[in-house]
Amino acid sequence: MLTMCLLIGQSCKTRWTEAERQAFAAQCEQTDSVQGLGLSLVGFTYPEVASVLVHEVSGNTIVDSFYAETDNGSFDSIRTTYYARINRTLYLGHHYMFYIQGQKPYILSGMKMMMWAQWTMMSEGYGCVMGEYVLNGKTHEHDSGITLMKKGFKYPWQ
Secondary structure: OHHHHHHHOOOOOEOOOHHHHHHHHHHHHOOOEEEEEEEEEEOOOHHHHOOEEEEEEEOOEEEEEEEEEEEEEEEEOOOOEEEEEEEEEEEOOOEEEEEOOOOOOEEEEEEEEEEEEOOOOOEOOEEEEEEEEEEOOEEEEOOOOEEEEOOOOOOOOO
């Protein structure tokens, strides 16, 4: 149908009803975990971020330890950034401590899921993303990208 609409120049927009949006938002807010979380690692050399140790903490107890998978081929030389992915389930009620060589731990907590608009040219859509969190005591709202910046790093243009 979509191809047919494009060929004959008709609009085939799909819209969510208010009831669909409310139901999806309620379901999203009940989500207690997130998978495949990405990290931006800014200002580091690859050897510094090749092994980012992560402790999962529930209450005051470390319940798991693992490594974020940093992609050596992901270096963005303009932004001086490597990208890493956590290929496991993270629980929103826990907090996570990221250990990078030569740095104090970065602490991720207060994660919340939110309904996020995902529009295309032809349709209205929504996703459920971890879009609010606290990193080292600073609240990030409507931000799904976690950035761990090397202490004291400044971009060359600053």
